Structure formats: C-alpha cells, structure tokens
Amino acid sequence: MNAPVPTPQADDPAPSPRRIPAVERLVGGASAAELETYGRTAFTDAIRAVLAEIRAGGGPVPDTESIRAAASARLAAERRPSLRPVFNLTGTVLHTNLGRALLPRSAAEAVAAVMVQASNLEFDLETGARGERDDHVEALICRLTGAEAAVVVNNNAAAVLLVLNALAMRKEVVVSRGELVEIGGSFRVPDVMVRAGCRLREVGTTNRTHLRDYAEALGPRTGLVMKVHPSNYAIAGFTAVADPVALHALCRERGVPLADDLGSGSLVDLAAYGLPPEPTIRAALERADVVTFSGDKLLGAVQCGIVAGRKDLIARVRKNPLKRALRVDKMTYAALEAVLRLYLHPERLRVELPTLRLLTRDRDSIAAQADSIREGLAKLDFEPEVILTSFHGVPRSYLLKGDPYHCQCHKTGRLIREALGLSPEKMRVTFQSALVLTPASAGSRGAGGRCRRLAEELRRLPVPVIGRISDEAVRLDLRTLEDEAGFLDSLAALPPVAGGGRTPRRTP
Template sequence: MSDVSSSELRALMARVPSVDKVMASVEFAPLIGEYGRTQVLHALRSALDAWRISAQSGDAAANPAVSALDAAQLHATVAAALLARNASRLRSVFNLTGTVLHTNLGRALLPDESVRAVMTALTQPANLEFDLATGTRGDRDDLIDDLICELTGAEAATIVNNNAAAVLLTLSALAAKKEVVVSRGELVEIGGAFRIPDIMSRAGAKLREVGTTNRTHLKDYEQAINARTALLMKVHASNYAISGFTKEVGIEAIATLAHARGLAVAVDLGSGTLVDLGEWGLPREPTVRETVAAGADLVTFSGDKLLGGPQAGLIVGRRELIAKIKKHPLKRALRVGKLTLAALEPVLRLYRAPEMLTERLTTLRLLTRPAEDIHGAAQRVLPALQQAIDARYTVAAEPMFSQIGSGALPVDVLPSYGLVVRMADGKRGGRHLLALEKQLREMARPLIGRIADDALRLDLRCLEAADETQLIAQLVAQPKRN
C-alpha cells in the first residue's frame, strides 16, 4: 500500500465530480430510467464513498484507474451494484439431480395451460369470490369444487395452501379435544420435520396409537374406540416402506368398522394421484377416487406432487364434513389465492383426457420419458460440458436411475441417463469435485447435480428440448477455468 501525502490527497479529492453533476449526466440517464433516481443516487454515493476510503488508505495512488476516478469506471461500478441489488433471489436452474419432484427446486412444473391462466389472473380482474349467476358474493372453492368432485367421486371439496395444512385443518375442525386412532406403522415424518403426532397436537387432538410398527390388525382399531373417539385415520406411507413380516388394515375394513360405530374415516394420501400410474409403467399408487370409493369419508392430498399442479392441499369427501371444515376459523388463514386456483383448474381439466396426459402434463411427461431419449440428450450435451470444464476432469455418458421425489414412491427408481464427471487421473475427486459443483452452480442459470461415488452426476431426465438448447449454449459460452 502506498502512502498519500496531504497535498496528493487534496488533489485527488478535488477531481471528484459532484453528485448532482454525475446524476445529471447523459451516461446516468438510462440507469435512472431503469432503476429510479433514489436507487441510483444511493449506489452512486456508495461508490464514491468507497473511492474516498481507497484514496485515504493510499490505494488510489497505487491504482491509476482509481486515482483518475474514470467516469466510465464509475458508471460501470454503479451499474453493476444496481444490477446485483435488483437481481431476483428466485432463479431458474437446471434440475439435473435425477429427482423429478424436487422439493428444494419447486416440485411440479406447470403445463402451458396453467401458465396462461396465471398470467390472465395476474393482469385482469376475475370472479374469485363473485357469483356471476346471482351477482352476489361467492365462494372461491366453487371455482374448482365441481371439477375435483367429478375426478374423485367425492361429494364436496375444499382447498388450502398445502397438504400439511389440509391435515391440520381437518383435525382441528373434526377432532379438537378428542381422540384420533392411527396405526403406529403410519406415524410418518415427511420433509421439514412434519410429523403426524406433532400435527395432532397442534390441532388439539389426542393421538391414539394402535398396533405395532410392522403389524396392525382390525381388532386394534376396534379396541381403541371409546366415547372420546372422533376419527379413525389412515396415513399412506408414501415416503418409506416396511417389508417382511407386516400387516396393515385396508380402508374398506376400517370404514366398515367406523361407520358401524358412527365415526368417520380420514385418509391422508400425501402425494395423491388421480390416475393409475401403472398404465404408463410406473409403480402403482392408490388413487383418490379408489380411496373415496373404498369408504373414506375424507381424503387429503397434495396438488404439487403426483397430481402435477401448483402447491396446494385438497380435502375431498362427504358434504357435511367438508362444510364443517370450511366453517372453521383456520380455513381463512390457510386458504389459497387466485394464482393457485388459476393454475390448478387447467391441470385438473387435463385429467378429463387421461390418454393425453403424457403429452400435456409436464410431471407425467418427465416421469415417463424413455431412457433412450435421455441418452440422446446426454450425447449432445457431453461435448459442451467437457469444453466448459478444465482438463482435470473427464465426462462420460452413463446410465443411472432417477426418482420421483417429494416423498412419492421413494423405493422405486426410473431408468435414466446422464453425464458423470470424474477426475481424469482416476484419483478421488474430493475438494476438486466440490469446486466443480460450485462452478456449475455459479453459472448464469445454475446447474444443480449431485456428488456420489467420487463423481459429479448430472441426470438429464428433466432436461427437455428447449432447456437442452439453452444449456449447451451456456456451456459453450462459459470461459474455461484452469
């Protein structure tokens, strides 16, 4: 660091242009037009303050560019600061993790029909709570109630912001200060430490555990019923599996017992699907319609998992029970806005033509994408990736397995293909692979993969044609790091 004499410092300071002069300059006019005078003024003053600190510390004397306080450099500094300050924290990424419904990456991608509907809802007034037939106030649930009931066979439906909220609201409305009977083998915990016992407690209901972790019998439910019982509840274990010496009681048997005792049965399906996934070679999951037909009085499920829509929690079932749930004070706190309803309705309509779902519903299209198509994408992306990274790494196209994600069918995998990056010298990757992973995450549109078995693995199942083109262009334009 160089020393700056008092006279030199005064000379440097004398060359600092006034804030008013800079703000009135032609060069700064576009910045003011884009970001507004307040933001530009703040960024300019910050840049000048930083320069003064550098000058006083002696840095300016050692740096001609700083000492001259070049106008172009000042403009570039302010422009960069404004760009960084106004950049969105929510960024588009390439999901190359191999998990289709990745909770951390936003789960289900919406079809074009939903995107258009959301844009309309964003820019135009809509009949969110207005009955066009009567000219009076309406119920926002009415916008999709008939459609959900058509697809599920339920008498009524309501919607909240996610499935955890759906379970919480159901228990709060129907089981507060009463007991809910659940098998020990179904006391699940899902992402974010959401636990069925905790939700019971928050809802003011008392959990009555029956059976054991691996085996529960109908007599266990029967013996647990007493004057304080409000519900018999079944939770679909979609995020884990128990094998071996196991037994669980089906919904039909539980419903028969409950109805004979004047009780209701609630089923938390979690991921919740409206169609038989087995038709497309995927592992089979119980559908909402099957669950309702089996005797469930209430069924809760997610909108943004296997259903393929926006984040939402749906509750379907008997009309009188849904009406009671909708009257509970929590319903207003947990209700969804117009954007969720606008996005969900087009997704539900797609299910009216199930034979076209693999073309139109993004989630199902990704889940059923043939491995050979993904292999082709891997071959096309490979040269660009190898070019973008340094010679310490080697890239190969290899088969791998994707998973559905978000707690749906965790033990089942989908044959896929992707790119595997290893150290060219055959040694363990360690910090070098971590550095490469960080490099890919720092690209204009970040690449999100995973490190496993001493390799960086980029599963291309979720890389469709448009994204593939963009990814290759980004990799080609990426300056190679040595």
C-alpha cells in the same frame, strides 16, 4: 449482493479525499440509459454507497467511469430476482427445494390471465351475488375422484391440520404407531395433532397394527381415525396392517369418520404408464370418508392441499375458521383448474402434463439428448460419461424425494422383490439418465474439490444448473431436461479450462 469497488491502476496518485469526485458530477455524467433503467434516485444512492466504500478502503481513488460502472453493477445485482429459473438435473423429478411440479403451458396462461385484471374469484356471474372460491374447481375434483365435495387450501400439511381441527378438536384421533411419520421440514404427525387441538391415541406397534387394535381404541372420546400414507419410508419384514375395507366398515359401525392422508395423491393409475402403482384418490375414497392430498406432486399442478370426501364432513371443514387463514389465491385456482381439465382428456395426458411426461421419458430420447449435449462439455477438464443402465422399476421415493441413483424401493417393493427373488436390502435400482462428469485426474486427492468447484460454477451460470456430486463425479440427470438449447446457452458461460477437450465416453 454488493458489486466490488473498482480497483485503480498501480500508478494512480495517492488517495486524497479532495480527489473523490462529487456525487452531482458522477450522476450528471451518467448515460441516459442508466438513469432510465435504474432511476435517478436509485443511481444517486448507489454512487454514494460506492464512494463510502472507497473512503473506507483508504486506497487510490478510481476514475469516474469505474465508479459509475460499479454503481451500475450494484444496481443490476439488486434488480436480479431472488426466485429464478434453474435447470433441475438432480434426477428428482418432483424436487421440493426446486419447486416440485412444472406447470403445463395452459396452466401458466390461465394464471397470467387472472393476474393482470379483475376476476370472478368470489363472485357468482349468474346471480350477481357473492360466490364461493372453491366452486372454480370443486366440481372437477368431484368428477375426477368420486368425492361428494372438496375444498382447497395452501398445501397438504394445511389440509391435514384443517381436517384434524374441524373434525376432532378436543377429541382423540386414533393412528397406528407405524404411521406417526415425520416428513420434510420436521413436520411430525404428533406435533400437528397438538397444534390442531386433538389428542393422539396410538394403537398397535411400529411394525404390526391389527383391526382389533382400532376396535379397542374407539370410544366416546374418539373424534377421528386417521391413516397416514408412508410416502418416504418403508417397514419391511414381520409386518401387518389392518384391512382398509374392514377398518372403514368398523368406523361406520361406530359412527367415527375415517380420514386418509395420501400425501402425493394420484388421479390416474400410474401402472398404465409403466410406473409403480400408487393408490388413486378415487380408490382411497372407497375406503375412507375424507382424503387429503397434495396438488403439486403426482397430480402435477400448483402447490396446494385438497380435502375431498363426504359432503357433511367437507361442510364442517369449510366452515372452520382456519379455512380462511389457509385459503389460496386466484392464481392457484386458475392453475389447478387448468391442470384438472387435462385429466378429462386422458389420451393426451402423457403429452400435456409435464410431470407425467418427464417420469415416462423413454431411454432412446434420453440417450440421444446425452450425445447431443456432451459435446458442449468438451472445454471442461472433466470426462463426460453417459450412464444408461437398465432398471427394474422407478421407486416412489425417486418420484418424490429419494436418491435418484440408488433408491430403496418400498411401496411396491414386496411384489417386485418376490418377482425378482431379491431381499429388501438388495432391492436397489439405478436410474438410467445420468451424465457423469468425472475429473480427468479421477482418483487424485483433489478430485472431490474439483467436483465441488465445478458444481459451484454450474450454480453461477445465467440459468443455474443444479446436479449432484457422487463418487467423486458431478452427475447431471437429463430426464428433466427439455430445454436443451437453453441449457447449452447457459453452459457456454462456463470458463474454459486448460487441458480440456477430452473425448467423452459412453457406458451402454
């Protein structure tokens, strides 16, 4: 982003090309700090760019210090990293657009250690021969999941693509119609089948697929049966799915591998932490031959995809040429290994793993934090209101990508609805940690515009603050806020608004 050209005072003399200072003079008058910071060549180029804009503008010529300042501002803007830290106050703990899982300190330190010097990425220190990079995490994955073998690729979509291509190229892949999903970025299961060189064989209907549907589809052309976890939607009402144990037995009888794409993939029973239960990888491998899952969702590690399962099938996956194209680097292995080791100490997992720590924050700590920081919002022309409502459970869509304020609970929805006597349409939950900023003149025609302007100002802060706009209010969800001091420091850069300083409200 280019810095604005300095505007001279109104009483400056009329512009003249001869009055524009020479480049050498402007660069020669620069401070030693400027030249040391940006380099003489870059500073000279920036001066030329500013002068070109002055000539094109046709207005008065600014003084030399203003021109140098404009050049420095231009260079500072260019040096600002494109990928920057932000405060994710959207309410979505694992937000795809905001980087998903936060790494624990041990993982960050492990990554830093292998970034700055050589490592044994593909070198066996015992034999001195070439090693296999998956060896750094494979034993840990197998220990935690019960798998016989495992490989790592760059994300779960790649894991699915690799499994399909390695196990069912030029063959049919049997999938229930109710599981032909589309996830973010228009990633559709049927399209992936085509790219993997497989032929899709749909069975059942959208809402009901029986074991007999799979049995009738299996034949000499079948390369794989695939289950796809419906992570972002639910089919309720008159539904039926084949019993997974019976389906696995059928596949073994017919000699066809069964793959289960779990998507997020949890290594622990989330119900033990007061969260809705999710199928664990270990449980999935008891009724499937191969399981694919993500490393940066519920597992809480770095972006990657993991394929775990039978040793003979994983060997075919590892030998596939696509494996090299989809492999991950040393930083990914270092971070993943560090996170997996946390799972060996389950008593400390809730404290050490940021994803689990944030998902299980208690109401009292969030309320105390809200009371602490709302005073920092006093200069805004908005009424800060703390919303701490009770709720029946955290839906899976909330954990990953759903609306954090009004979410449709699905995965465990049937059990919860039965317990509460609620219909699917009424099973809505309100999350409990929103700091709602409502314009002082709420309900006026300009309230929506003022919310959008505030959201823009929050995004321009030294460390941008990302929230949500809903019901003519800016909502900042505090569940994911751990650096309270840093948040307040960044918030201090907001320009004061006349008429601010209103007394905050709190809704118990």
